[in-house]
Each structure stands twice: as structure tokens, then as C-alpha cells.
Amino acid sequence: MNENPLGAKPISKLLPSFAIPSVIAMLVTAAYNIVDQLFIGQMVGTLGNAATNIAFPLTSSCIAIALMFGIGASANFNLHMGMGKKKEAPFFIGNAVTMLIICGAVLMVVTEIFLTPMMIAFGSTETILPYAQDYVRITAIGFPFMILAAGGAHIIRADGSPKYSMVCNITGAIINTALDALFTVVLKWGIAGAAYATIIGQIVSALLVIVYLRHYKTVRLEKQHFKPSGSVIKSIAQIGMAPCINQLTFIAVQISLNQLFNYYGPLSQFGADIPIACSGITMKTFQLFFAVVIGIAQGAQPIESFNYGARKYERVKKTYIYALIASSICMVIAFIIFQFFPRQLLMMFDSHASEEYYVFGEMFFRTFLFMTWACAIQPTTTTLFSAIGKAKISTFLSLTRQILFFLPVLYILPMFMGIYGMLYAGIVADVAAAVISTLFVVREFRKMTEAAAAQPSA
Numbered sequence: 001m002n003e004n005p006l007g008a009k010p011i012s013k014l015l016p017s018f019a020i021p022s023v024i025a026m027l028v029t030a031a032y033n034i035v036d037q038l039f040i041g042q043m044v045g046t047l048g049n050a051a052t053n054i055a056f057p058l059t060s061s062c063i064a065i066a067l068m069f070g071i072g073a074s075a076n077f078n079l080h081m082g083m084g085k086k087k088e089a090p091f092f093i094g095n096a097v098t099m100l101i102i103c104g105a106v107l108m109v110v111t112e113i114f115l116t117p118m119m120i121a122f123g124s125t126e127t128i129l130p131y132a133q134d135y136v137r138i139t140a141i142g143f144p145f146m147i148l149a150a151g152g153a154h155i156i157r158a159d160g161s162p163k164y165s166m167v168c169n170i171t172g173a174i175i176n177t178a179l180d181a182l183f184t185v186v187l188k189w190g191i192a193g194a195a196y197a198t199i200i201g202q203i204v205s206a207l208l209v210i211v212y213l214r215h216y217k218t219v220r221l222e223k224q225h226f227k228p229s230g231s232v233i234k235s236i237a238q239i240g241m242a243p244c245i246n247q248l249t250f251i252a253v254q255i256s257l258n259q260l261f262n263y264y265g266p267l268s269q270f271g272a273d274i275p276i277a278c279s280g281i282t283m284k285t286f287q288l289f290f291a292v293v294i295g296i297a298q299g300a301q302p303i304e305s306f307n308y309g310a311r312k313y314e315r316v317k318k319t320y321i322y323a324l325i326a327s328s329i330c331m332v333i334a335f336i337i338f339q340f341f342p343r344q345l346l347m348m349f350d351s352h353a354s355e356e357y358y359v360f361g362e363m364f365f366r367t368f369l370f371m372t373w374a375c376a377i378q379p380t381t382t383t384l385f386s387a388i389g390k391a392k393i394s395t396f397l398s399l400t401r402q403i404l405f406f407l408p409v410l411y412i413l414p415m416f417m418g419i420y421g422m423l424y425a426g427i428v429a430d431v432a433a434a435v436i437s438t439l440f441v442v443r444e445f446r447k448m449t450e451a452a453a454a455q456p457s458a
Contacts, residue, residue: 005160006306007082011318019299019323021162025153026295028169030288035177036194037284039184041349044131046277046357048191049349051131053280054124054258057251058111058136062146064247065103069096070154071301072240075387077158078302082309086219093155094225095232097213100151104144111140123258125272135191142199145206152209158302159217168208176201242386242394246379249402254283256410257422264419270360275419278361281349286369289334293327293376297383304387311455313448320384320441327376335373338365367423371430381437385444393440401433 005014040048073096080089111118119132149168156165176197183193213221257279265272300323307315337345342365343358350357378401385394406429413421 004081004306006078006303007310007312007315011303011315011322014303015300015319015322015326018157018162018302019296019326021166022157022299023292023295024166025169026291026298027288028166028173030284030291031173031177034284034288035173035180036198037281037349039180040191040194041281042351043184043188044191046273046350046353047128047131049280050128050273050277051124051135051191053254053276053283054119054122054128054132055136055139056280056284057122057254058107058118058140058143059146060247060251060254061107062104062143063150064244064251065107066100066147066150066154067247068240068244069099069103069236070151070240071243071298071383071386072096072236072238073151074154074158075239075301075305075389076235077155078305078387079309079389081218082306090216090219090221090225091229091232092236093158093213093216093219094221094227095229096151096155096236097148098226098228099233099236100148101144104147107147108140108143111136111143115140122255123262123276125262125276127273128276131191135195138192138195139198142202145199145202149202149205149209152206152213154298156209156212157298160302161212161217162299164212168205168212171208172201172205174201175204238391239386239389239394241391242382242398245395246382246398246402249399249406250283250287253402253406253410254280256407257283260410260414260422261419264414264422268419270356270419274354274357274360275364277350278346278357278364281346281361282364282368285345285365286334286338286372289330289372290375290379292330293379294383296323296327296330297380299323300380301383301387304384305389308388311451313452316384316388317445317448320380324376324380327380328373331376332373335369338369338372342366363420364423368426371427371434374430374434378433378437381441384441388444390444393444397433397437397440400436401429405429405432 037049037052040052073092076092077089080086080092115133115136116129119129119136124132149172153165153168156168179197179200180194183189183197187193189196258276261275261279262272265275300319303319304316307313307319342362345365346353346358346361378397382394382397385391385397406425409428410422410425413424415421417424
């Protein structure tokens with residue numbers, strides 16, 4: 001009987017085979033927003049950039065849903081396969097697919113009905129609102145496809161097909177980029193053109209996921225597996241809650257930033273529109289690098305889940321350490337770029353903006369993201385605890401940076417420092433989250449060592 005490669009293949013070879021396609025898939029997902037903003041910024045200008053920033057919480061909501069059911073199902077599936085429970089495993093995949101489709105449809109309908117109140121609640125000014133409405137009214141149609149494509153990528157990766165998962169995302173991104181150029185530059189459709197390009201790319205990616213699900217490799221998916229089960233969905237949600245919350249916290253942060261810039265911006269020389277546009281560019285650029293960290297962590301997840309289920313604890317620890325090292329290298333590179341080349345990044349999105357735009361944008365990049373080099377610890381650790389089925393710890397860690405540390409500081413500092421106080425909140429949150437995550441993972445590694453020592457000799 002051949003042993004599953006997740007439990008036998010060397011980690012140094014196994015992790016890249018899962019992480020690289022996962023990283024590419026995450027980069028492609030992040031690139032959807034970046035590509036739109038690049039074309040919109042050059043063809044529409046600062047208000048167009050600000051509009052995509054206002055709309056960004058909805059995109060993050062789609063990713064949050066995809067992570068909850070995609071990662072939750074993948075972790076449960078691999079844990080059960082590692083424990084030899086092959087009969088129960090496919091129910092997690094089928095139920096997750098059903099929930100991805102249902103949640104996507106619900107979010108689309110809610111967004112279309114409450115579009116204007118949502119844009120205002122997300123921090124839109126009167127000048128930005130028309131652009132945001134035009135963009136979201138179209139992109140909302142693609143929410144079911146975006147959620148299925150993003151969540152399906154994790155489900156496909158759990159089946160040992162990271163390359164196909166990558167192809168699903170890349171194909172949609174290539175179509176999106178090509179149509180962005182056609183619709184915005186050639187046909188001059190403006191912000192609506194970028195929105196149409198986005199949903200067409202997402203539809204193609206979702207169709208590729210559906211094609212794969214009809215030929216799942218490790219188990220056979222049947223109709224009974226797609227019938228919603230309360231206990232199965234609960235198990236999926238418990239493990240998937242942490243990455244979901246981690247994404248939702250970005251929404252809370254972005255909305256809070258927009259609202260506070262709307263208040264403190266007019267009290268400064270920059271006004272409200274410039275800070276909203278610059279913060280959106282900064283956060284999306286950061287998320288492009290952060291996508292690498294998330295991709296590496298998610299690539300490690302099936303390996304960690306299977307080996308924890310099989311009680312091969314040293315392989316779990318080695319996978320985490322390798323993932324953390326690779327992620328930290330990426331974040332150090334990001335730190336260097338943010339500190340030394342912020343103006344060049346800002347010019348990519350709007351080369352004809354005012355000097356105030358560049359002044360604030362450079363300051364936001366350098367100050368707000370000063371601790372970028374330490375940002376790999378928290379998501380890598382959160383994913384580890386999700387992978388090994390410890391949902392409560394994973395959920396707590398996912399709340400540390402944005403909710404427990406960042407938001408309180410974000411609201412307190414501007415009372416004393418005005419708009420400049422908002423820039424220092426990121427530094428405080430990154431340091432605190434890294435320390436907490438380190439303490440938890442060290443304690444968990446000790447438990448694994450003790451559990452390994454207690455096992456009977458082979």
C-alpha cells in the first residue's frame with residue numbers, strides 16, 4: 001500500500017509543491033483589484049481610485065466567505081483523510097461547495113438592494129459616490145462566481161491538485177487584464193469597463209472549478225455529499241472561522257480608515273479624497289505582498305492537517321518553520337520597497353495627481369507599514385492552529401492584530417495627533433500581534449513534543 005505523500009514526502013520538497021501554486025493563486029486574487037485600480041487610476045483619476053477603495057470591503061467579504069468554507073472544508077477533509085476516515089471526508093467538500101454558492105447569491109442580492117447606503121457607510125464622500133455606485137452595481141453580479149472560484153481553489157488544493165487550482169485563478173486574471181485594457185483604454189468605458197472585465201474573469205475561473213469537481217481524485221463526490229448538513233457545516237465553519245475573521249478584520253480596518261479620513265482629512269491640508277485614495281492604494285499594495293504570506297500558509301495547511309491527524313508532529317513543526325521563514329523573507333522585501341520606493345508605487349496608480357497626493361501617500365507607506373517585516377508571524381500561526389483543528393485559538397489569533405490592537409489605537413491616537421495619529425496604529429498592532437502569536441506557537445510546539453514522546457515506539 002502506497003503511503004500518502006503528505007505524510008511521507010520530504011517537507012523541503014512537499015511544501016514548495018503546494019505553496020508555490022497557492023501563492024500564485026493568492027497573488028492573482030489580489031491582482032484582480034490591483035489591475036482594476038491601475039487602469040481606473042490612469043483613465044479616471046484619483047476619484048476612480050478612491051471609488052475602488054470604497055468598494056473594497058465587499059471584495060474582502062467575498063474572500064472571507066471563500067476562506068471560511070474553502071479552508072474549513074480543506075482542513076476537515078485532510079484531517080479526516082489523515083485519520084483514515086475516508087467515508088466522512090467528502091461531505092466536507094460537498095457541503096462547502098453548496099454554501100459557497102448560496103452565500104455568493106445572498107451577498108449579491110443584498111448589495112444590489114442596499115448599494116447606496118452601503119457605499120456611504122463604507123466612508124464614501126459625495127464626490128466619490130457616483131463612481132463607487134457604478135463600479136459595485138456591476139461587480140456585485142460576479143460575487144457568486146468570485147466566491148466559488150476563490151473557495152474552490154482551496155478545495156481543489158486539498159485534493160492534491162495545487163497546479164490546477166493555480167490555473168483556475170490565472171486564467172481568470174489573464175482574461176480580466178486583457179479585457180481591462182480593451183474596455184477602459186480602447187473602448188473608453190471608464191470604471192464600468194473595469195467592472196465588466198472583472199466579472200467575466202471570475203465567471204471563467206468558477207466554471208473551471210466546477211469542471212474539476214466533477215472528477216475529484218481522492219474521493220468520489222456524489223449528490224448526497226452536497227446536501228447541507230448542520231453538523232458538517234458547523235465543523236467547517238469552526239475551523240474556517242479564523243481565516244474568515246482575519247479577512248473580515250481588513251474590512252473593519254478599511255471602513256474605519258475611510259470614515260476617520262472623512263472626518264480628520266478636512267481638518268488637514270490633504271482633505272478627505274486624497275487620504276482615502278492613498279490608503280486604498282497602500283492597503284492593496286500591501287495585500288499583494290501579504291498574499292504571498294497567506295499563500296505559503298495555505299500551501300502548508302494540507303500538510304499540517306494530514307500529519308497532525310496522523311500524529312507525525314515533527315513534520316507539522318517543520319512545515320510551520322519552513323513556511324514562516326519563506327514568508328518572513330517576503331515581508332522583509334516588502335518593507336524595503338515600501339520604505340524606499342513609495343512615490344514610484346503611487347505613480348503607477350495616478351501619474352498626474354497633485355503633490356499633496358504624493359506627500360501623504362509616501363508618509364502613509366513609510367509610517368503605517370513600518371513593521372511590515374514582522375507581519376508574517378500572525379497569519380502563519382493562525383493558519384497552523386486552523387490546520388490542526390484548534391479553532392478557538394486560531395480565531396483568537398485572527399482577532400489580535402486588527403480588532404484587539406489596531407482599531408482601538410486607530411481611534412485614540414487621532415484625538416491627540418489628528419490625521420497623523422492614524423499612521424502609527426499599524427506599528428503598534430503589528431508588534432503586539434507578532435508577540436502574542438509567538439507565545440502561542442511556542443506553547444503548542446511543547447505540547448506536540450510531549451505528545452510525540454508519549455507515543456509507543458514503532
